Amino acid sequence: MQAELIEIRNHLSQHPPFDELPESLLELIASNVEVSYVRAGTAICRFGDPSTYLYYLRSGAVEIYRRSGELYNRLEEGEFFGQFGLMMNKTVRFPANALEDSLLYLIPAAVFQTLWESDDNFADYVEIEDRTRLRSAISNREQGNDLMTAKVSRLIGRPAVTAPTTVRLQEAARIMTEQGVSSLLLMDESQSPAVMAGIVTDRDLRTRALVDALPSETPIQDIMSNELITIRADEFIFEAMLSMLHNNVHHLPVVDKGEPRGVISLSDVIKYESQNSLYLVSNIYHQNSVKGLKKVSKDVHASFVRMVNEDANSHIIGSAMAGIGRSFTQRLLELGEETLGPPPVPYCFMALGSMARDEQLVVTDQDNAMILDDSFDPAQHDDYFLALAKFVSDGLADCGYSYCTGDIMATNPKWRQPLRVWKAYFSDWIENPKAEALLNSNIFFDLDGIYGDTGMAEALKSLIASKAGDSPRFLAFLARNALNRTPPLGFFRTFVMEQDGKQNNTFNLKRRGTAPLSDLIRIHALAVGSTAQNSFERLRDIGATRLLPEGGVENLRDALEFIAIVRIRHQALAIEDGREPDNNVRPEDLSTFERNHLKDAFQVVSSAQKFLRFRYQAGSGRPRSNERRS
Amino acid sequence: MTQATADWPEQLALCAANARDPRLKAFFEAGCPNGNTPIAEVPMVAMDFETTGLDPNRHSIVSIGLVHFDYHRIQGASARHWVVRPVLPLHGQSVAVHGITHTDIGDAPDLGEIVEELLTALAGKVVVVHYRAIERPFLDVALKYRLDEGIRFPVIDTMAIEAHLHPNRHPNWWRKLRGDKPLSIRLNDSRSRYHLPHYPPHHALTDALATAELLQAQLQHHFDPQTPLADLWL
Numbered sequence: 001m002q003a004e005l006i007e008i009r010n011h012l013s014q015h016p017p018f019d020e021l022p023e024s025l026l027e028l029i030a031s032n033v034e035v036s037y038v039r040a041g042t043a044i045c046r047f048g049d050p051s052t053y054l055y056y057l058r059s060g061a062v063e064i065y066r067r068s069g070e071l072y073n074r075l076e077e078g079e080f081f082g083q084f085g086l087m088m089n090k091t092v093r094f095p096a097n098a099l100e101d102s103l104l105y106l107i108p109a110a111v112f113q114t115l116w117e118s119d120d121n122f123a124d125y126v127e128i129e130d131r132t133r134l135r136s137a138i139s140n141r142e143q144g145n146d147l148m149t150a151k152v153s154r155l156i157g158r159p160a161v162t163a164p165t166t167v168r169l170q171e172a173a174r175i176m177t178e179q180g181v182s183s184l185l186l187m188d189e190s191q192s193p194a195v196m197a198g199i200v201t202d203r204d205l206r207t208r209a210l211v212d213a214l215p216s217e218t219p220i221q222d223i224m225s226n227e228l229i230t231i232r233a234d235e236f237i238f239e240a241m242l243s244m245l246h247n248n249v250h251h252l253p254v255v256d257k258g259e260p261r262g263v264i265s266l267s268d269v270i271k272y273e274s275q276n277s278l279y280l281v282s283n284i285y286h287q288n289s290v291k292g293l294k295k296v297s298k299d300v301h302a303s304f305v306r307m308v309n310e311d312a313n314s315h316i317i318g319s320a321m322a323g324i325g326r327s328f329t330q331r332l333l334e335l336g337e338e339t340l341g342p343p344p345v346p347y348c349f350m351a352l353g354s355m356a357r358d359e360q361l362v363v364t365d366q367d368n369a370m371i372l373d374d375s376f377d378p379a380q381h382d383d384y385f386l387a388l389a390k391f392v393s394d395g396l397a398d399c400g401y402s403y404c405t406g407d408i409m410a411t412n413p414k415w416r417q418p419l420r421v422w423k424a425y426f427s428d429w430i431e432n433p434k435a436e437a438l439l440n441s442n443i444f445f446d447l448d449g450i451y452g453d454t455g456m457a458e459a460l461k462s463l464i465a466s467k468a469g470d471s472p473r474f475l476a477f478l479a480r481n482a483l484n485r486t487p488p489l490g491f492f493r494t495f496v497m498e499q500d501g502k503q504n505n506t507f508n509l510k511r512r513g514t515a516p517l518s519d520l521i522r523i524h525a526l527a528v529g530s531t532a533q534n535s536f537e538r539l540r541d542i543g544a545t546r547l548l549p550e551g552g553v554e555n556l557r558d559a560l561e562f563i564a565i566v567r568i569r570h571q572a573l574a575i576e577d578g579r580e581p582d583n584n585v586r587p588e589d590l591s592t593f594e595r596n597h598l599k600d601a602f603q604v605v606s607s608a609q610k611f612l613r614f615r616y617q618a619g620s621g622r623p624r625s626n627e628r629r630s
Numbered sequence: 631m632t633q634a635t636a637d638w639p640e641q642l643a644l645c646a647a648n649a650r651d652p653r654l655k656a657f658f659e660a661g662c663p664n665g666n667t668p669i670a671e672v673p674m675v676a677m678d679f680e681t682t683g684l685d686p687n688r689h690s691i692v693s694i695g696l697v698h699f700d701y702h703r704i705q706g707a708s709a710r711h712w713v714v715r716p717v718l719p720l721h722g723q724s725v726a727v728h729g730i731t732h733t734d735i736g737d738a739p740d741l742g743e744i745v746e747e748l749l750t751a752l753a754g755k756v757v758v759v760h761y762r763a764i765e766r767p768f769l770d771v772a773l774k775y776r777l778d779e780g781i782r783f784p785v786i787d788t789m790a791i792e793a794h795l796h797p798n799r800h801p802n803w804w805r806k807l808r809g810d811k812p813l814s815i816r817l818n819d820s821r822s823r824y825h826l827p828h829y830p831p832h833h834a835l836t837d838a839l840a841t842a843e844l845l846q847a848q849l850q851h852h853f854d855p856q857t858p859l860a861d862l863w864l
Binding site: 004038 | 697
């Protein structure tokens with residue numbers, strides 16, 4: 001009679017993927033396993049040895065290496081190794097050494113084969129690529145969220161109410177009242193078929209017509225908005241929400257194959273998702289003093305936590321928080337102009353860094369700048385703009401957006417300059433790159449005009465997009481700087497494990513995770529001439545080229561999403577516990593799920609950094625023409 | 631080690647010549663490796679008994695666990711476990727230790743019925759135990775009782791190895807005064823010195839496995855793989 005080693009079976013049954021094996025297979029393992037004790041420092045298997053076992057670590061610790069000798073992983077009790085050799089070419093691919101005195105259970109190849117063939121769950125677990133696991137973790141999460149799976153078409157209550165662009169003000173108001181709508185789409189009927197040419201809303205009638213007491217015969221064209229921001233019926237509701245937040249509009253015409261199908265309003269989205277950050281945004285616009293804004297700002301953390309608890313993804317949360325920050329800034333500028341009077345020359349207020357990227361979270365300082373019209377005369381005009389910049393900056397500080405420690409704020413005269421000076425700044429950074437200077441000016445390559453003549457910010461974006469891709473030295477310097485911050489290798493017990501095997505108690509998820517990712521995404525985006533600022537949108541532009549190897553864009557997107565969401569979740573937890581949120585995480589605060597997937601994500605960052613180093617070497621040519629975006 | 635060791639292959643050959651029971655004869659004829667065999671090449675079997683007490687003449691075997699192994703590997707597929715019906719009544723005290731009750735042994739075979747299987751599993755291998763005053767004497771008495779002839783074989787004792795490695799494990803009067811406790815050479819305490827996991831004690835097969843792992847650890851830490859078997863067997 002063969003006897004089962006119960007100690008072995010019990011231990012296996014507590015660790016994945018063995019914990020889900022049927023009793024019969026567990027018994028098969030336990031009655032065929034071999035056991036081996038290895039002393040610390042001993043080699044367990046060497047590269048190229050025949051693969052004869054799946055190794056299960058019963059106690060102790062084991063280090064796994066790449067063929068190159070580079071540390072790949074450090075395993076602890078209950079983890080296993082050797083599966084790749086068994087599945088691939090039957091030779092050891094990752095050599096292993098005992099880091100501590102270790103007891104190993106060796107599962108013979110034939111038993112492994114039986115498990116693999118007869119149990120799908122086991123097969124999936126051992127053979128799945130790290131990155132595929134990361135992807136499925138993210139999509140499982142997103143499927144649970146309504147906002148992220150429901151389409152805009154669900155919000156369309158009735159067909160779009162339209163009128164020709166030739167109608168007069170009073171007629172337009174009458175149609176809107178009769179139909180009971182808060183917006184009217186205006187169609188240019190001089191073309192066939194008629195095309196959408198503009199929109200008027202209740203608010204336009206109030207702020208543009210009534211305030212100025214326009215005559216009722218005024219052509220509607222005079223007051224309609226003709227830069228239409230639309231959304232497709234098959235886009236997600238969260239994209240509608242992001243668009244409203246980003247563009248500060250309350251109505252979005254919905255189009256389907258170019259035809260207007262309806263209009264969705266802020267209140268439609270708010271009704272759909274009652275606890276919405278849009279609600280906070282509309283509240284911001286109702287405040288008439290810095291004091292009022294400061295009061296509203298107390299809701300920002302709560303709004304953040306709600307979104308996290310509703311399982312929103314990092315793109316939604318980052319955009320919503322940036323939208324909120326942008327709204328504070330915009331409202332402060334409106335209030336500033338009310339106090340100081342209208343600006344003497346046109347200007348554009350720019351957000352930089354995470355706000356410009358739509359990736360803002362709760363622990364954030366203000367990074368901003370002002371572009372002034374080229375007719376700006378310092379002697380005459382600068383008092384005004386300094387006062388305005390100071391008003392905004394102080395107001396933002398009151399609302400929780402602390403002053404920038406690097407003094408990248410519009411209050412700094414260096415960053416309050418006419419457009420031509422800004423153009424010269426960027427041309428100099430790109431054409432005469434210096435590593436040190438670029439380290440400090442990195443943040444300017446994430447920019448977004450958020451108030452005033454935003455065309456000036458667009459002009460800078462175009463300038464950057466047209467020059468950066470043609471300056472390999474510039475990209476090489478950015479790449480070199482981007483490699484200063486590297487991800488950890490993974491986790492080992494309660495420690496963060498570094499690439500060189502050192503162990504730390506805590507690590508910074510921003511500095512070691514999201515920041516290196518957004519840095520390297522920015523460089524690829526600049527190389528392909530993208531004008532997008534958001535990392536996910538930049539990735540979309542990069543994906544339209546052949547710059548990255550196949551799957552590269554998806555891997556980066558998944559890694560960014562996962563690291564960002566862990567960072568977000570830990571900040572939300574801190575807020576809920578009444579602690580001050582920050583970016584530092586201790587491994588013991590991470591769930592097993594988070595640890596495993598973070599490790600996969602770090603792996604993606606690490607190989608992306610290697611690619612970056614290889615791709616942007618000073619002196620190498622510009623991306624080949626077929627890599628450029630069409 | 632400490633005591634002069636017999637020439638075991640010669641002794642077993644002698645026993646084989648004198649044995650009457652064919653099962654015992656076969657066991658002795660299988661012999662054992664020569665004393666100069668390097669330990670890394672010796673086939674071994676870790677064995678543990680649960681008993682009703684500590685005196686082989688008054689107490690009885692209730693279960694036997696064993697597993698084959700060598701310097702490199704413990705062969706899980708070779709594991710065996712038998713519950714046997716003791717000749718003497720179970721003592722309440724020992725039930726509390728090994729957890730085997732009257733119900734468990736109701737249908738259990740007498741040791742005599744499994745002797746052949748047991749001896750076959752041990753044949754040709756060196757038996758490894760933790761504390762040699764149990765398995766060898768208990769088996770000897772049990773076989774004498776049933777077959778009218780006893781058994782002899784070499785053992786490696788992992789507890790004796792620990793005792794040898796820690797000759798000063800008992801604190802002197804001064805350290806005793808300070809409250810120092812003697813260093814324990816019990817199975818689980820010895821294992822923890824080699825960072826082996828804790829196993830719940832008093833299951834014969836688990837203890838046999840625990841003993842095999844302990845010997846592997848002792849050999850790796852303190853002995854050259856070329857160490858002759860004769861340095862270790864008793």
